[in-house]
Amino acid sequence: xxxxxxxxxxxxxxxxxxxxxxxxxxxxxxxxxxxxxxxxxxxxxxxxxxxxxxxxxxxxxxxxxxxxxxxxxxxxxxxxxxxxxxxxxxxxxxxxxxxxxxxxxxxxxxxxxxxxxxxxxxxxxxxxxxxxxxxxxxxxxxxxxxxxxxxxxxxxxxxxxxxxxxxxxxxxxxxxxxxxxxxxxxxxxxxxxxxxxxxxxxxxxxxx
Amino acid sequence: xxxxxxxxxxxxxxxxxxxxxxxxxxxxxxxxxxxxxxxxxxxxxxxxxxxxxxxxxxxxxxxxxxxxxxxxxxxxxxxxxxxxxxxxxxxxxxxxxxxxxxxxxxxxxxxxxxxxxxxxxxxxxxxxxxxxxxxxxxxxxxxxxxxxxxxxxxxxxxxxxxxxxxxxxxxxxxxxxxxxxxxxxxxxxxxxxxxxxxxxxxxxxxxxxxxxxxxxxxxxxxxxxxxxxxxxxxxxxxxxxxxxxxxxxxxxxxxxxxxxxxxxxxxxxxxxxxxxxxxxxxxxxxxxxxxxxxxxxxxxxxxxxxxxxxxxxxxxxxxxxxxxxxxxxxxxxxxxxxxxxxxxxxxxxxxxxxxxxxxxxxxxxxxxxxxxxxxxxxxxxxxxxxxxxxxxxxxxxxxxxxxxxxxxxxxxxxxxxxxxxxxxxxxxxxxxxxxxxxxxxxxxxxxxxxxxxxxxxxxxxxxxxxxxxxxxxxxxxxxxxxxxxxxxxxxxxxxxxxxxxxxxxxxxxxxxxxxxxxxxxxxxxxx
Numbered sequence: 001x002x003x004x005x006x007x008x009x010x011x012x013x014x015x016x017x018x019x020x021x022x023x024x025x026x027x028x029x030x031x032x033x034x035x036x037x038x039x040x041x042x043x044x045x046x047x048x049x050x051x052x053x054x055x056x057x058x059x060x061x062x063x064x065x066x067x068x069x070x071x072x073x074x075x076x077x078x079x080x081x082x083x084x085x086x087x088x089x090x091x092x093x094x095x096x097x098x099x100x101x102x103x104x105x106x107x108x109x110x111x112x113x114x115x116x117x118x119x120x121x122x123x124x125x126x127x128x129x130x131x132x133x134x135x136x137x138x139x140x141x142x143x144x145x146x147x148x149x150x151x152x153x154x155x156x157x158x159x160x161x162x163x164x165x166x167x168x169x170x171x172x173x174x175x176x177x178x179x180x181x182x183x184x185x186x187x188x189x190x191x192x193x194x195x196x197x198x199x200x201x202x203x204x205x206x207x208x
Numbered sequence: 209x210x211x212x213x214x215x216x217x218x219x220x221x222x223x224x225x226x227x228x229x230x231x232x233x234x235x236x237x238x239x240x241x242x243x244x245x246x247x248x249x250x251x252x253x254x255x256x257x258x259x260x261x262x263x264x265x266x267x268x269x270x271x272x273x274x275x276x277x278x279x280x281x282x283x284x285x286x287x288x289x290x291x292x293x294x295x296x297x298x299x300x301x302x303x304x305x306x307x308x309x310x311x312x313x314x315x316x317x318x319x320x321x322x323x324x325x326x327x328x329x330x331x332x333x334x335x336x337x338x339x340x341x342x343x344x345x346x347x348x349x350x351x352x353x354x355x356x357x358x359x360x361x362x363x364x365x366x367x368x369x370x371x372x373x374x375x376x377x378x379x380x381x382x383x384x385x386x387x388x389x390x391x392x393x394x395x396x397x398x399x400x401x402x403x404x405x406x407x408x409x410x411x412x413x414x415x416x417x418x419x420x421x422x423x424x425x426x427x428x429x430x431x432x433x434x435x436x437x438x439x440x441x442x443x444x445x446x447x448x449x450x451x452x453x454x455x456x457x458x459x460x461x462x463x464x465x466x467x468x469x470x471x472x473x474x475x476x477x478x479x480x481x482x483x484x485x486x487x488x489x490x491x492x493x494x495x496x497x498x499x500x501x502x503x504x505x506x507x508x509x510x511x512x513x514x515x516x517x518x519x520x521x522x523x524x525x526x527x528x529x530x531x532x533x534x535x536x537x538x539x540x541x542x543x544x545x546x547x548x549x550x551x552x553x554x555x556x557x558x559x560x561x562x563x564x565x566x567x568x569x570x571x572x573x574x575x576x577x578x579x580x581x582x583x584x585x586x587x588x589x590x591x592x593x594x595x596x597x598x599x600x601x602x603x604x605x606x607x608x609x610x611x612x613x614x615x616x617x618x619x620x621x622x623x624x625x626x627x628x629x630x631x632x633x634x635x636x637x638x639x640x641x642x643x644x645x646x647x648x649x650x651x652x653x654x655x656x657x658x659x660x661x662x663x664x665x666x667x668x669x670x671x672x673x674x675x676x677x678x679x680x681x682x683x684x685x686x687x688x689x690x691x692x693x694x695x696x697x698x699x700x701x702x703x704x705x706x707x708x709x710x711x712x713x714x715x716x717x718x719x720x721x722x723x724x725x726x727x728x729x730x731x732x733x734x735x
Contacts, residue, residue, distance in 0.1 A: 017646045047648030057643035061661040070657050074648030081653040085661075130647060 001166040002173055002190075002202065003183035009166035010054060012183070013136045016164070017049050018042060030133055047074035050132035052156070054139045056123045060112030064103070067111050067122055068094045071130030090129075097128035100155060116143050124155055137165040141172055150175070170202035217733045225730075229553050232546035236610040245607045252604035258439030262447055269444075272429065276448055279425035281497035282343075282418065283411035286350025288494045290358050290411070291404050293351065297359025303367045304374075304388065317360070318721070324356040325720035326713065327680040327694075328414045329421050329687070333701055336422075338516050343501040344508060346423045350414050353680075354407055361403055369395040398467040405460030412452050417594045417684060426452075427594065434600060450585075450592040457588070457627075459486065520706060527714060528707035536696060537715050544692035544719065547614040547685070548678040554618030555625045555678075556671040562587065562622075563629035563667065564655050584630070591623025599685045613685040613692070620681070621674055625667075628674075632666040633659055668734055672727040679723050683716065693719070 001009050014020040015027055018034030027033050032045050050071070058067045065088045072090065073081055080089060088094070098104040101121035106114060111122060120143070127135055137156055141149035149169070153176040157163050167173045173180050174194050182190030182205050190205055237243060263269075299305055301320060306313035326334075332349035339345050366388075374391030378384070419427020426445055433441035463486050497503075507513065566583045569576055593601075598616035606612040641658030649657065686694020693716055700708040 019642060019646045043648040043650060045648070046646060049647070051643065051646055053639070053643055055639065057639040059640045059658055059661050061665065062657065066657060066661075070644055070649070071647060073644060073650070073653040073657060076653065078650060078652035078656070081649075081656050085656060126647075132647075 001164065001181050001183060002168075002170060002205065003166075004206065007183040008186040009183055010138050011186075013051070013138050013164065013166060016134075016136055017051050018046055043074055047130070048133045050127035050130045050135045050161070052120075052123050052127055052135070052137040052140045054142070056119050058111050058119055058122055058126075060110070062111055063088075063108050064098070064111055064114070064122055065091070065094050065107050068097060068125045068129055071126040071128070074130075093129050094125075097125040098122075100128060101125050117145075117148055120144060120148075120152065124152060127156070128159060131159075131161075133161050135159060135161045135163045137163065139166055139168065142168060170199060170206065174199060174202070221730050221733050228549055232549040232553075232614075235542070235546040236550060236614060238611065243606055243609070243611050245603070245605055248604035252601070255439050255442075255601065255604065259443050261440055262443040263438070263440040264444070268441060272426075272444060272448055275419075275424070275426045275429045275445075276452065277500065279412060279415045279419065279427070280452065280493075281500045282346040282350065282415035282423070282425060283408065284490075284493045284497040285347045285501070285503065286354060286415065287404075287408040287411035288490070289347060289351030290354030290407055293355025294358025294362050294407075297355060298362030298366060301359055302363040304384075304392065320356045320360055321721040321724060322356075322717050323352050324360065324676075325680065325717035326353060327683045328353055329417055329684050330697065330713070330716070332418050332421055332423060333698075337520060339507060339513055342507045343503045346415065346418050347501075347503065349418055349423075350411050354411065354414070358403070358407055362400060365396045365399040365403065366392055398464060401467050402460060402464040405456065405463060409453055409456035409460065412449070412456060413591070413594060416449060417596070420594065420596060421687075430594075430597060434597065446589070446593055450588055453588055453592045462486075523704075523706035524710045526707065527710035528705070529711065533708055533711060537693070537712060540686075540691065540693045540696045541715060541719055543610055544679065544682045544686070544694075545723075547610050547617060547682045547692055548675060548723070550611075550614035551617035551621055551678045551682075552671055552675045554615065555621035555674065556668070558618075558622040559625040559629040559671070560660075560664070560667060562626045563633050563663065564659060566626055566630035567633040568630075584627075587623045587626040587630075589623070590619050591627070593620070595620040595681055595685050596687065610691055613682065616685055617678055617681055621678055625671060625674055628670045629663065629667045632670065633663050636662050665734055669731050672731050675727050676720060676723050679720050680716075 001012070003009055011020060015022050016029050016034075018029075018037075021035050027035055030045065030048055034042060034045055037045055059070070062070075066085060069084055069088065069090065076084070076089075083089065095104055095107065098107055101124050103118060103121050103125065106118065111119060114122065120140070124140075135156055140152055140156060144152060149172060153165070153172060156165065157176050163177075165173075165177070167177075174197060177194050180190065180192055180194050180197055180202070181188055233239065297320065301313070301316045303313060306316070323331075328349050331353055332345055335345040335349055369392045373395070374387050377387035377391045382390070415423075415425055416427035416430065419425040419429070420431050422428065426449055430442060430445040430449075433439075433445060462482060466480060466482050562583055565579055566587060568580065572580070595616045598619055599613050602612040602616050606615070636659065640662070641654055644654045644658045682692050683694035683697065686692040686696075687698045693712060697709065697712045697716075700712060
């Protein structure tokens with residue numbers, strides 16, 4: 001998803017994970033309408049959708065291991081979630097995910113002690129242990145240098161889940177995505193296979 | 209990969225806290241002697257049943273209304289004096305003022321410990337000996353200790369503001385005062401205003417407590433009704449008290465919200481009507497209270513006041529240091545510490561469990577709204593009733609000793625701490641929790657991962673801060689025979705043994721300062 005800031009990218013992603021109710025039209029996410037569900041049914045749908053938020057929204061005072069394990073909260077009963085805060089549960093999966101994002105050596109660090117790029121990778125690791133069917137990523141590459149941005153996109157695209165990402169950088173969209181949707185003022189103004197677009201087309205889209 | 213490293217300092221503090229709690233519970237006789245009083249259950253039942261049928265006859269309501277006005281007037285003047293003293297005092301004790309001059313900072317802080325270490329009731333008893341039965345007694349008894357506490361909290365609020373903007377302004381060459389005005393005060397202003405209104409709410413309760421020892425108003429009425437076993441009248445007083453507290457909470461909340469989230473002003477300079485109204489109403493209330501209580505500055509400078517002050521000071525020095533008194537003081541100090549520890553433990557556990565429910569939810573469901581309202585009114589009732597009254601109520605079902613006093617303080621502190629914890633929860637960034645909800649976490653798991661880790665720091669810090677307050681409040685319940693330094697002080701004051709009073713006051717101040725020190729260390733370890 002590409003578009004200028006204020007075009008509605010973040011809102012669309014929030015509608016898709018059920019955080020924001022749609023004011024008009026119909027919504028279908030993985031075959032269900034999040035606006036029509038409540039309670040357990042909504043939680044079950046949400047468990048199938050993983051989100052990397054623009055500002056990450058990690059819990060700063062928690063250690064990295066718990067922030068990653070938070071991806072499994074929908075699958076865990078409350079008592080297990082509580083026990084895990086004292087004695088981390090399911091460590092092998094957490095370590096596997098953190099190894100993928102090259103952060104295994106910081107597993108017990110407090111999350112607010114990490115740098116911005118490291119926190120970004122914790123957020124990705126959370127999605128990796130959640131194993132959702134759909135990954136929503138809101139500006140996952142902002143605040144990252146080009147190399148890290150590429151690596152993050154590769155990780156997100158390689159989870160085996162469908163990936164919907166909002167991106168500012170047209171080159172990144174063309175390199176990692178199969179389809180490019182352009183938004184302007186809340187409306188779709190461009191929808192094309194990435195292969196059919198050139199960087200010049202996207203530059204023209206941004207300058208409209 | 210590094211192993212899971214627990215912070216050894218925090219573990220030591222946690223372990224130490226458990227040991228002290230166990231020692232206190234043992235000291236209260238929980239493991240060694242019977243604590244329940246089966247005989248009082250029926251009286252307790254009658255007391256509880258009267259909650260549904262408070263006294264509503266016209267004559268009593270007239271008396272009640274008059275008591276409410278007296279209490280409000282004392283609370284308003286006391287709180288106004290406290291905020292004034294606190295604003296001046298905060299500058300004097302802020303770390304920002306002293307910079308690297310740590311000795312000066314420590315001395316300024318130490319000076320505050322003296323007025324702060326004495327409970328309002330103790331101030332009241334002392335001032336009555338100086339000024340006689342004068343409205344100044346109530347105003348000063350609230351204003352002086354509150355002023356010291358307010359100065360400390362204001363200074364902490366200023367010191368806790370992130371230093372980046374302030375340092376940046378200093379780096380551009382701004383002087384320290386303008387830099388503080390632009391870089392520190394705006395970030396702290398919400399907290400300062402919120403705390404001022406919180407103090408007003410506390411002042412209402414202190415005015416009631418002063419009434420219990422004879423200053424008139426609601427407290428006096430409450431003690432009259434209680435001692436004549438007129439339970440319906442007691443409940444009318446309690447409800448009037450709760451209504452007053454609600455008023456203070458609602459006003460404080462409205463002001464605080466507006467400060468945190470100002471109306472969009474656009475291109476015009478416009479004063480917020482709510483904030484302007486609140487400030488004007490408070491000023492008007494101060495003027496009215498001055499008139500209603502007929503406060504006269506002349507009393508403070510009267511010859512008789514000076515003569516009395518000279519007499520008391522001469523009699524109070526040197527302090528009494530004979531052996532039997534000192535050992536009695538030491539034993540009473542141990543009782544006081546144990547009571548305060550039990551009280552804080554009860555309050556902290558309760559507050560942590562209730563904070564999530566008591567906090568105003570972002571997007572409430574109807575059921576959640578009702579539970580929240582019930583828990584909030586319960587907490588309000590707990591803190592509206594002064595601890596000595598809770599102690600009397602608990603004496604229906606518990607045998608006299610440390611435990612009823614400690615539990616009375618505990619339930620009262622739970623009322624205060626529960627509200628502070630709920631507010632701390634509300635002030636957290638809601639987005640990490642929302643992110644957990646968005647990935648399908650249930651309410652309990654979301655609370656455990658999104659709220660508890662972020663809220664436990666501030667809540668424990670509040671609890672440690674309330675521990676100092678609890679130490680002072682034990683004096684109050686001590687007056688009713690729960691033991692500790694309060695009981696000893698009351699007996700010495702009653703016979704005008706001023707030398708012993710000096711010793712006891714010094715012991716109280718030292719004890720409060722020691723608790724202050726331990727609690728500050730513990731809070732530092734929490735960060």
